[in-house]
Amino acid sequence: MALTGLEIYKQLPKTNCKDCGFPTCLAFAMKMATGQVALEKCPHVTAEAKAALESASRPPIQLVTIGTNENEIKIGNETQLYRHEERFHRPAAVAVRISDTLDEAAIAKRAEAVGRLAFERVGTKIKVNLVAVCNESGDAARFEKAAALSAEKSGLACLLMSATAGNLEKAAAALPAKRPLLYISDPLQAEAAAKVAKDNDCPLAVRADGVEAFAELTPKLGSAGVDQLVLDPGTRDLKSTLEALTLIRRLALKGFRPVGYPAIAFTTAKDLTMQAIEASTFIAKYAAVLVTDAIEPWQMLPVLTTRQDIYIDPQKPVAVEPKLNAIGEVTDSSPVLVTTNFSLSYYSVEGEVEASRMPAYILSVDTEGTSVLTAWASDKFNAETITEAMKKSAVEEKVSHRQLVIPGFVAVLSAGIEDESGWSVQVGPKEASGIPSYLKKQWKVQDTAN
């Protein structure tokens, strides 16, 4: 059972020394209660207090670190079943499989392709995080070689998968200080693999078929000093994997410690589109590590976009880059519409302008990602900010007219913008859906050279 901030506070030194990075012991206690900071951050806590707080100091789902330096990715620490309750915190690590049965040239080629699976979306780079090397050959030397080659050619951190602890040991040794995630597929070798993980300071993924099996296994590994664990519920099809991932998340959030670790899921479909569907479904529903054969960019683009969408903080609006956007074959007499840089506002306007099939400029003003009315109310969308955005974008060099269309909800800004910018203002529709008919029926160039 999680402790409240005040219960934690009682156990702290109450000196407000700030060594933990928080202004007061109470502030630290409050953060700890929500699982956002660990007790280790307090250098002065007594051993008794530590013991008393042990259960509360660990979040319901363990934080696990894979890889090092620029390849480091942390998973786990999730606190919710539904993203709207707060948010999902740590985006799933996506891994693409490479078999060690391939010849060296094929491994190198595939690893390079995995390393290239990265895209730019809304100003953010989204990418595959891990190369998953499978010891399908069963041979230790082959596995070791494939691991080293895959790591080198992909430039990514590794997931090393084998049924044999001894082979994991060889491969892990081939990647010193790279902190690969080790995966042991044979439950009977889990304890031997835990020793390998401990000796090489690596996180370990273990397979157990069912919650009861985890209840037996993970406390054993924990008392052997291995708590950087990832759980494979052993399911391999869409339905039972979705159900197993959900069950693990529900149990972990109820404080059931044996499954209080991030979970790993595998796509198994042969059809390439189905692989993308399985991967995206598992990412939406609680997989912290996703292993797949999907190596085509058209498969990975929707998978990584799903991850990006699902892990967006619902309390933080998503912003697009504030700039002047040309939609269609614009000319110097095309209309100029202004909106905020809140992604939904912008995309609604963009979608309707596209639908109108009338080329136009859309100026997105930096309102820190807030919507038209919110930005107007907080004075981020006003005559000054709009005029400044117009100047910055050099819109006056793009069009020969001097007319700006503003959202209908902020008609009140008209006079101010006209004074500030010297442009004339036309009040557009309140909702983006009115844009096509507005552009066709009402918008007219009034003062252009032609």
Place this chain on the structure above:
Amino acid sequence: MTIPDTQEKWSGQITTVTIGATKAEGGTRGRSVAIGGQSGIVFLSFDGETPHPPTIALDVLDKQPTDWPQPLEEVYGDVWSDPAAWAGRAKELGADLINFRLVSTHPDEGDCPPEQAAATVQAVLQAVDLPLIIWGCDVPEKDQKLMPKVAEAAQGENCLLGAVSEDEYRTLSAAAQAYGHKLIALSPCDINKAKQVNILVSDMGYPIEDIIIYPSTASLGYGMEYIYSILERGRLAALSGDRLMAQPVLLDVGLEAWRAKEARSGDEVADVWGPAAERGPAWEAVTATDLLQGGADLLIMRHPKAMQAVRNAVGQLVG
């Protein structure tokens, strides 16, 4: 160590809505389609029942589209100048329902008169025996004249008509009630509005159990997560007993997914994003299956390959 009970005890259930009427039911459809009826979180058999798995309508326009990208043109290009032939193609491809949009009735798209549009609806009804979803042009003044004619022309066929909203609900709900059709209630990305529309429409005497919620839709990568969370919140409210949120949900996946540049760009971006023929359908399919995890019952889609993939996934998920 005892394992805690994770069984949720839901008190509510999604209503079941049937679209289409067979001969026995007073229409001419080959079969009717039931949607909704869930009693737990979607696709979790330990949580509740899914009596009617999510179902798919293929999109048909009454006018040849000018902005549908290549992968869609390849499927429909030879029939899309004729709505009845297009609907026939959708049936051949395996659609559960036909989603028919009266685009040409829009004042900017030809301003087709209501009588003519009603005749087109009848032609489509005669060409295929699938249940029909019918949309006006979303211009209130026009739809007020159009939709009563359409509703009358399709009398007895138990169609699903779209869409009533907070501001525009009187004419359409009266027409739907008079001629025996189901109603789509639009509430863009807003649960309170969804409830409000349901109240307004049922205050008119229209039965609330014949309404389908349409919370608007966003593509993967373009606000999909907003809709996803609206769906989850709506489902949780419904399962917790909120009767105003218990209606099945419709999503317009095809339109939104194919608006995204990731789906519609051609092979000029193949180096970075892969071939358009695979990429577009995959984008539509993943948008659909992601949103299905939020909780939805009826999807409007466009590409047959995407439809088949989604149906395959749904088949596995309901087991």
